[in-house]
Amino acid sequence: MDHLSDENLLQKIAQQDSAALELLYDRHAQTVFNLIGRIVRDMAIADELLQETFWQVWQQADRYRGEGSAAAWMYRIARNKSLDQLRRQKARPQPLETGSEADDQAVWDQLPADNAEVEPVVEQRRDSNAVRQALQEIPSEQRQCLELAYFEGMSQRQIAEHTATPLGTVKTRIKMGMEKMERFLRAEGYRTEDFY
Amino acid sequence: MNSELSREQILDMLPAFALGALEPEEMLLVEDYLEQNSDLLPELHLAEEAVAQLAHAAPMTPLPADAKARLMSRVEADRRPAPAPPVAAAETVGAGWLDTVRAWFTPLNGWTVVAGAAAAILVIVLLSTGQLQSRLDRLTDEVADLQTMVSELQTANSQLQQTNQVLEQRLQTDQARLTFIANTSPQQTFQVPATANSPTANANGTLYVGNDNDALLLLQGLEPLAADQTYELWVARAGDTIPTSAGLIDLQPDNNDWFLVSLPLTSQDVNVVGLSIEPAGGSPGPGPSGPIVLHTR
Numbered sequence: 001m002d003h004l005s006d007e008n009l010l011q012k013i014a015q016q017d018s019a020a021l022e023l024l025y026d027r028h029a030q031t032v033f034n035l036i037g038r039i040v041r042d043m044a045i046a047d048e049l050l051q052e053t054f055w056q057v058w059q060q061a062d063r064y065r066g067e068g069s070a071a072a073w074m075y076r077i078a079r080n081k082s083l084d085q086l087r088r089q090k091a092r093p094q095p096l097e098t099g100s101e102a103d104d105q106a107v108w109d110q111l112p113a114d115n116a117e118v119e120p121v122v123e124q125r126r127d128s129n130a131v132r133q134a135l136q137e138i139p140s141e142q143r144q145c146l147e148l149a150y151f152e153g154m155s156q157r158q159i160a161e162h163t164a165t166p167l168g169t170v171k172t173r174i175k176m177g178m179e180k181m182e183r184f185l186r187a188e189g190y191r192t193e194d195f196y
Numbered sequence: 197m198n199s200e201l202s203r204e205q206i207l208d209m210l211p212a213f214a215l216g217a218l219e220p221e222e223m224l225l226v227e228d229y230l231e232q233n234s235d236l237l238p239e240l241h242l243a244e245e246a247v248a249q250l251a252h253a254a255p256m257t258p259l260p261a262d263a264k265a266r267l268m269s270r271v272e273a274d275r276r277p278a279p280a281p282p283v284a285a286a287e288t289v290g291a292g293w294l295d296t297v298r299a300w301f302t303p304l305n306g307w308t309v310v311a312g313a314a315a316a317i318l319v320i321v322l323l324s325t326g327q328l329q330s331r332l333d334r335l336t337d338e339v340a341d342l343q344t345m346v347s348e349l350q351t352a353n354s355q356l357q358q359t360n361q362v363l364e365q366r367l368q369t370d371q372a373r374l375t376f377i378a379n380t381s382p383q384q385t386f387q388v389p390a391t392a393n394s395p396t397a398n399a400n401g402t403l404y405v406g407n408d409n410d411a412l413l414l415l416q417g418l419e420p421l422a423a424d425q426t427y428e429l430w431v432a433r434a435g436d437t438i439p440t441s442a443g444l445i446d447l448q449p450d451n452n453d454w455f456l457v458s459l460p461l462t463s464q465d466v467n468v469v470g471l472s473i474e475p476a477g478g479s480p481g482p483g484p485s486g487p488i489v490l491h492t493r
Binding site: 021032034068072079130147156 | 214217
């Protein structure tokens with residue numbers, strides 16, 4: 001089953017194949033948890049939302065219609081749940097200890113002895129590095145707008161107010177930032193389907 | 197609605213649409229356009245894929261160690277029971293085993309097996325029901341939270357509308373003042389200093405009288421009055437024993453101290469100007485009834 005694409009795994013999950021869900025979890029749980037943790041910044045809530053995301057994948061795999069990659073579909077579920085939670089939170093809790101080199105190393109320390117299970121984690125690290133590299137190439141003002149929109153759920157108007165920037169400038173930065181990121185990844189030899 | 201935005205404008209908005217960063221009305225416009233122009237869907241999916249890549253930019257956070265186990269435990273409890281395996285062929289079973297199998301399917305043990313299966317099904321149903329109830333409770337809480345948010349937003353919206361009305365009124369007043377200043381050459385200017393009755397020694401006023409009966413009053417050093425009092429402006433001709441009211445002056449804490457007034461006398465007739473403190477609604481008499489705080493000399 002390791003050779004199956006994410007999309008094929010979703011088809012199997014729609015037929016109640018739990019092994020397919022387990023494999024999909026192994027491939028993407030780390031990315032999903034990173035995403036959720038970045039948005040809600042609370043370990044307990046992130047844990048719950050991780051469960052809810054994959055539970056929704058299990059329950060609604062038959063709703064995936066193949067428009068876009070399966071991973072993008074899952075990440076959208078995780079992001080929507082996280083942003084809904086963020087909007088409900090009255091005050092930010094203590095931040096997760098995220099993004100440190102120690103945490104990156106902790107993930108490596110969790111690698112199982114069985115080499116067959118190593119590859120999903122290695123692939124996820126490579127993809128994260130590639131995207132982070134792409135973001136570093138983008139001017140900081142454009143990158144800030146993308147991160148505020150993606151991780152904070154802000155609208156362009158809210159970003160403009162938050163950064164004291166004209167709305168037209170924010171719109172341009174988002175458009176150009178996304179175009180730059182996609183162009184950079186293609187120039188590095190990545191195709192979007194390579195990610196998933 | 198489709199004609200409001202061009203194809204190029206929609207294409208420009210697709211990255212922000214995929215990010216969910218448009219205003220609600222913009223989202224509806226784009227959705228409506230895409231419904232009627234499905235040839236743009238590949239562009240949308242491309243933008244959504246690019247957005248999804250941002251997930252990889254989140255910093256690394258160690259997964260909870262038992263997260264997978266908890267998930268799979270829940271999944272296994274939810275799975276439909278696998279079909280029963282076929283009964284093994286009798287010829288492959290030894291006589292002793294066959295007797296054992298036959299013994300199990302005596303009427304009493306058969307009912308025991310059925311009862312056990314029913315109990316297992318009941319446990320699964322109860323577990324599923326419990327999970328569904330838990331989920332229902334969570335959704336109910338989410339709905340309550342959303343209803344609270346809607347109510348708060350409605351309140352905030354109402355307050356914003358009230359503030360907007362106040363600001364619009366102020367804007368109109370300021371525009372009228374600026375129009376007067378821009379278009380009027382003062383025919384007379386009166387300096388109206390403080391009197392001995394003035395609450396502050398540095399209180400003073402200036403009255404700019406235009407061609408017609410319009411005038412602009414500038415006040416300085418005066419404080420707003422209590423709710424049961426008001427300032428009243430007075431003008432008089434030379435020789436008048438009783439001045440004529442030029443109206444009430446509503447001085448508020450956050451007002452500009454400029455007031456457009458309409459005088460009861462023409463600019464050539466105005467010779468004396470004064471400001472008094474009166475009861476709310478103005479002086480009951482033909483002239484000032486309260487202390488005069490500003491007066492030309």
